[in-house]
Amino acid sequence: MQHIIDRFISYVTIDTESDPNSPTTPSTAKQWDLANKLVEELKAMGMQDVTIDEHAYIMATLPSNVEHEVPTIGFVSHFDTTPDFTGANVKPQIVENYDGGDIILNKEQNIVLSPNYFEDLLLYKGQTLITTDGTTLLGADDKAGITEIMSAMEYLIQHPEIKHGKIRVGFTPDEEIGRGAHKFDVEKFGCDWAYTMDGSQIGELEYENFNAAGVKVTFKGKSVHPGYAKGKMINSMLLANQFISKLPKKEVPQKTKDYEGFFHVTDIAGSIEETTVSLIIRDHSMKKFTKRKEFIHKLTKKMNKKWAKQFGEDIVITEIKDQYFNMKEKVKPVFHIVEIAEKAMKELGITPIIKPIRGGTDGSQLSYMGLPCPNIFAGGHNFHGKYEYVPVESMVKATEVIVKIAELTAKKDQ
Incomplete structure (x- = not known):
């Protein structure tokens, strides 16, 4: 010994x-x-x-x-x-x-x-x-x-x-x-x-083991003097907050075990003009893993549709990369x-x-x-x-x- x-x-x-x-x-x-x-x-x-x-x-x-x-x-x-x-x-x-x-x-x-x-x-x-x-x-x-x-x-x-x-x-x-x-x-x-x-x-x-993916979501914004910002400013940090709030609240690492999968926000950094959020997706079931990735894409698409007229282009850009299976x-x-x-x-x-x-x-x-x-x-x-x-x-x-x-x-x- x-x-x-x-x-x-x-x-x-x-x-x-x-x-x-x-x-x-x-x-x-x-x-x-x-x-x-x-x-x-x-x-x-x-x-x-x-x-x-x-x-x-x-x-x-x-x-x-x-x-x-x-x-x-x-x-x-x-x-x-x-x-x-x-x-x-x-x-x-x-x-x-x-x-x-x-x-x-x-x-x-x-x-x-x-x-x-x-x-x-x-x-x-x-x-x-x-x-x-x-x-x-x-x-x-x-x-x-x-x-x-x-x-x-x-x-x-x-x-x-x-x-x-x-x-x-x-x-x-x-x-x-x-x-x-x-x-x-x-x-x-x-x-x-x-x-x-x-x-x-x-x-x-x-x-x-888990099926795993990494996600990077970039939120765009428009910075305007706060005194004259009504109807013009778009705060990318608040968009990121909205996005995160739509993730299932019980499907996070601290509330899951065994075969339960999750979304996990690992990093956030930003300003009014641009904010990036990093998260990981984990699930043992390939079917559920695929649905989790689809959920992120649908959420992205929904936010882009909502802001299309005011922003003029995609305001949310999402990249998902598979890591292992x-x-x-x-x-x-x-x-x-x-x-x-x-x-x-x-x-x-x-x-x-x-x-x-x-x-x-x-x-x-x-x-x-x-x-x-x-x-x-x-x-x-x-x-x-x-x-x-x-x-x-x-x-x-x-x-x-x-x-x-x-x-x-x-x-x-x-």
Whole structure:
């Protein structure tokens, strides 16, 4: 267990925050710091065909140690951290034998990780937790996944008595800004299927995710001296407000769960002359997802019709771009890959929690690129903020799940 703790801490103390405003891949130069470290570690532990390309995508091979034909499987994680909260100067704190009470993350700033607010903490009484110091995120998303994949490969190399087929591992940049799979060479990876180690709570096994779209709405206006503005001024900020007010009030992230979709306004900026509103659309159902996009177009058309005479042209301009789709469509035809992961968990005494992802993973995009790729727990909680933590025992179990999946896949009766 200490080996996993040491490995995890060595990764999270390297700042790998990605940048959505950067056109490069990786989006930040500092992601190379961890990428290059991982390459050296993969070589040192005995992995073969270790490669890193010009965009920092890492791949490596653990050769089969059986004579019969076995499907080639892969395990994938990302090494960037979200730009939502700083990942610089991460100072992990280790809480041994957690007693179920409040954890003081930062006494000076009165930052407390409490089970009164984060009830999942109580699942881990008696375990060892790794937390932040209250000033940064932790980076378990997804350096826990990297730790588990590296540890599992090392274990299989050290225990050749465990029979397995050819295994490929892949580490990607920029997942947190939606570009983790954009330059992933599926053909080079050469797997029949793979798993992302990028889930949260122990037991999570996910093969469904949102269909996703991003929306940018631009509102035009006319600026006139306010003292002489009657019948002439058009305030684009008020048009944006009208538009937002027409969105279904109960279909927002804070009021939805499970399979319920939503509209989510993420940014607004403007003046009298021009205002832009950014929002995202999410739904597991493709039919409902399509209707949500149609709703935005209809609302745009209605406002343009209302203002056509006074403004003389379209006063609302809407752009909708699909971002990713529900991987369920690509996984269901090969559902045995989910069943293998489920069986692996059960054999290790883990209760599988099969549920939809209220978000997306690299696995979603990879599935549509020809690599079916369900998602497995990595163990962390409260991602993207100062309350992030990970139970060490969950990382140990995730490592064991990888080993067990490799073992089960190599069995002739699979």
